[in-house]
Amino acid sequence: xxxxxxxxxxxxxxxxxxxxxxxxxxxxxxxxxxxxxxxxxxxxxxxxxxxxxxxxxxxxxxxxxxx
Numbered sequence: 392x393x394x395x396x397x398x399x400x401x402x403x404x405x406x407x408x409x410x411x412x413x414x415x416x417x418x419x420x421x422x423x424x425x426x427x428x429x430x431x432x433x434x435x436x437x438x439x440x441x442x443x444x445x446x447x448x449x450x451x452x453x454x455x456x457x458x
Contacts, residue, residue: 397453399431405446416445 397405406412413427420441430438434457439450451458 394455396456402442402446402453406442409445409447411445413442416441 403413406416414424417424417427427438427442429435430442434454436450439454439457443450443453446453
């Protein structure tokens with residue numbers, strides 16, 4: 392079982408491939424522009440879910456150490 396979380400650059404790249412950024416994704420969900428970047432500092436299940444859904448994987452795939 393892989394317990395290594397994705398690197399922040401990989402997460403941002405996966406979003407970019409979908410035509411998204413953390414800022415645009417946050418705004419589209421009615422959040423302040425910088426809100427989703429908190430996911431890189433703290434366990435933030437709501438943000439993890441939003442990002443994972445946008446990428447098309449489960450939050451557990453991106454952040455296995457948190458689940």
